Structures are given as structure tokens and as C-alpha cells.
Amino acid sequence: MTSTVRIELPAHLRTLAGVGREVSVELEGTATLRAAVDALEARYPMLRGTIRDQVTHQRRPFLRFFACQEDLSHDSPDTPLPEAIVLGKEPLIVLGAIAGG
Amino acid sequence: MSSVRVLVGTRKGAFVLTADGKRKNWNVSGPHFGGWEMYHLKGSPVDPNRVYASQTSGWFGQLIQRSNDGGKTWQPMSNKFVYDGVPGTHQWYDGTPHPWEFKRVWHLEPSLTDPDTVYAGVEDGALFRSTDGAQSWQEMSGLRKHGTGPKWQPGAGGLCLHTILLDPENPSRIYIAISAAGAFRTDDGGETWKPINRGLHSQYIPDPNAEVGHCVHHIAMHPSRPNVLFMQKHWDVMRSDNGGDSWQEVSGNLPTDFGFAIDVHAHEPETLYVVPIKSDSEHYPIDGKLQVHRSRTGGNEWEAMTKGLPQQNCYVNVLRDAMSVDSLDDCGVYFGTTGGQVYCSADAGDSWNPIVRDLPAVLSVEVQTLR
Numbered sequence: 001m002t003s004t005v006r007i008e009l010p011a012h013l014r015t016l017a018g019v020g021r022e023v024s025v026e027l028e029g030t031a032t033l034r035a036a037v038d039a040l041e042a043r044y045p046m047l048r049g050t051i052r053d054q055v056t057h058q059r060r061p062f063l064r065f066f067a068c069q070e071d072l073s074h075d076s077p078d079t080p081l082p083e084a085i086v087l088g089k090e091p092l093i094v095l096g097a098i099a100g101g
Numbered sequence: 102m103s104s105v106r107v108l109v110g111t112r113k114g115a116f117v118l119t120a121d122g123k124r125k126n127w128n129v130s131g132p133h134f135g136g137w138e139m140y141h142l143k144g145s146p147v148d149p150n151r152v153y154a155s156q157t158s159g160w161f162g163q164l165i166q167r168s169n170d171g172g173k174t175w176q177p178m179s180n181k182f183v184y185d186g187v188p189g190t191h192q193w194y195d196g197t198p199h200p201w202e203f204k205r206v207w208h209l210e211p212s213l214t215d216p217d218t219v220y221a222g223v224e225d226g227a228l229f230r231s232t233d234g235a236q237s238w239q240e241m242s243g244l245r246k247h248g249t250g251p252k253w254q255p256g257a258g259g260l261c262l263h264t265i266l267l268d269p270e271n272p273s274r275i276y277i278a279i280s281a282a283g284a285f286r287t288d289d290g291g292e293t294w295k296p297i298n299r300g301l302h303s304q305y306i307p308d309p310n311a312e313v314g315h316c317v318h319h320i321a322m323h324p325s326r327p328n329v330l331f332m333q334k335h336w337d338v339m340r341s342d343n344g345g346d347s348w349q350e351v352s353g354n355l356p357t358d359f360g361f362a363i364d365v366h367a368h369e370p371e372t373l374y375v376v377p378i379k380s381d382s383e384h385y386p387i388d389g390k391l392q393v394h395r396s397r398t399g400g401n402e403w404e405a406m407t408k409g410l411p412q413q414n415c416y417v418n419v420l421r422d423a424m425s426v427d428s429l430d431d432c433g434v435y436f437g438t439t440g441g442q443v444y445c446s447a448d449a450g451d452s453w454n455p456i457v458r459d460l461p462a463v464l465s466v467e468v469q470t471l472r
Contacts, residue, residue: 050162
């Protein structure tokens, strides 16, 4: 099964990747958070290490994953994404914590 | 005609300041990487248009950028810094074991002979090297594994490897310094290392002869005399005439010997510059007067350089990598402040002028002399 997942990026990562607010990635098989970030990093290698650790794949502490008004940050990365995300109706949002000056 | 290019890293981006050899009229380019902390930028001595930059963020982690055109355009390079093997632990602030964790790159030191080789000093304290223009990084783990690593403890800024000095006469010799572990030297190209802290005294260490644990803030060397090192320690300005095997204090008549930055005149190996800072609890100049102190005697005898610098209500700091010199005939001296000023002296410190006044807090200043 192939799905097209929309991913919304925070401003600094848009600049880094040279993209607009949202990008789309094609996923094969079950659409999970891990598969989405894998595809994002494969398409935009400059984002490697900015969302999750390159070795442990731990989410960076000041970033969160939201979808359909739900916080997916603490879910297993292998949990299937919500249907609205898989169908492309809603974006998967990578959100930076509001902190700092 | 000669010109200079000043690479400035700030809390919110990088700036490139350029001028001809007179150093009066400046062009300011930036911010590059606006909003990101730019810890350090440095150009290759072999190919000055090859510039490496450390870009970091509490949100998005570490990036390494490379320019091949002197900072006009940039491309992201590898940011994969992985410790060699199982990294184990160093000490935390309370003395308990703490796992080694990569946080950021504090300092980038391009090779003296190969534009594709560059060293990176990182937090938590380790040294990495790239030999392919920053496309990949390998830890020089002989440093971290030489034996004292588990005793290293972070300074207030973190366990940062902030100083890398390459010996121009002996390619196998490298000096590095870590807060608050101390200074270390390799004589075999990085395979093995030894602490070089004999003669340093730090009040906060129970054992005054401790091999490690000294909060070295910065070390400077004149390329014509790589055995002579000058150190700004947490407190104390120190000198070594034997490649760090032993150190003597040369604070002399400084009004305070606390500080961060230290550098050496480009043509006078006995002329040094420091910026005295009031104390470790008050990181600003004494009495609101910003002064660079110059010694023409290799230390001990210092004179205050104040012309053109604010002499009232100035409470900025000058961080460890925020001072540099050019190598024009009249040696230029540069430093940046946490208040966002970058000052230039085109007469070896006698007088100063601000190049810019209102940048974000300056983290690093490096100067390239272009001929």
C-alpha cells in the first residue's frame, strides 16, 4: 500500500531544507511516524539529526509530533498514523517547543 | 591590495565583515543562518574561501555548514558525530558518573595543509576529525580514552572542547583544552594524549597538583614558536615555554586575572592580549570600563588599552573564541562582545573602533587576512 503523507515543518527546518511550510513524502506499507520521518530524511538529508538523533532515533527533546489535534510524541514510532494523515487530509506536524528568547 | 574578512558567530546567526587593508570602511554581510547559534566559523589557511561553520540550536541540534566561496553561499555537511565505541561516563557537576552525550561543536580548526581536513572540538569533551571536507567525522578517541576521561567534570558552560592548536612545525603535535578538564597534548597525531597541566593551580580543586580538573578558558600560540603557549585560565594568565610540560603564572599587574579570551600579536611573539573580566561571578569588566590589556614582555607587565573603548557603563563579556588577530603589517586585533559589538584595532591595540555595534551576542571572531 502506498500513501502520501503531508508533513508540516517548523520555520528553521523549512529554511534548512529549502522548502515551504509543508512537504509530502510517499510511504510504502504501513504509514507510521518512523516511516514518515525515514522518508522525510531520505528526501531531505540535511534534516538528519535535526528532528531525531541519528543513531538512537530518539526525538529531540524540544520537538513534538502532532496529528489531528493529538500529541503523538510519546507514542511508539511504529504505531500506525491516524487515517486522516494516511489519506492526506491532515498534515503530520513537527512542532518546536515555545521556549527561549 | 590586502584585505581582511572577519567571521563572526553570534547567538542568532553569522556575519561576515570585510574591509580593505586600511580597515576603516566595512561591508557587513548577514545574518547567515538567522536565528541559529553560530558557535564558530573558521577558514582554511590553505584555501581561504573554504570556510567551516558550526550551527547549533537547542531545538534542532547540531549542523555543520561549509562554504567554498568565502561565506557567500553555504551547504550543510555531515552532522553525524558519534563517539567511538561505548563512550562510558565522565563526572557530572555533583561528582556522580554521567554518560557521555554529544551536544554541540564549539570549535572548528581547519588543517594547516589540507582544506579537506578539519578538526571539531565538541561538548561533551571530545575531538573529531574529518578528512573529506566535513562529509564525515571520526572521533580521535585516544583523547577521551587516555585514562583521565572518567574524571573530567564540566565547567559552567558544559564539558566543552574549545581550543585546538595545530603545531605548524610538527604535524604530529596538537594541543587541545577542555573546560573543566584542562589542557592536553598529542605528539603522535592524535593516537595518544597526555594532560599538560603541571603548574596550574585552581582554588576549587581539593588537590592543588591535580592532573586534570582545571578550567582552562583558552590557549594561544604564535606560529613561529609553537613550544610557547599562553593560557587564560578561569583565574590566572599562564605561560609555558616547553609545550605545556609546565606552566608559570604571568598575570603580573593585571587588574583581575579572570577572563576568557587571549591572543598573540601576529608579528611579535611576546606581545599578548587579554580582556580582564571582574570575576567568575560577575562576567563583565571592572567598573564598567572595557579594557584590553597588552603585554609586550610575554606576560607579567601589562598596559591597559582603552582608546575608543567604552569607559563607563559597559557590562559586556568577551568570550573565549571572540578574539583574533590579522597578519597585515600593522597587526589588527579584533574582539566581539556579548553586547553585540565587534571592535577592531588597526594599530596593534593602541586604539579601537567598532565595526558593528548591535549584533546579537558574539560567540566567536576569526579573522582571515587575504592577499
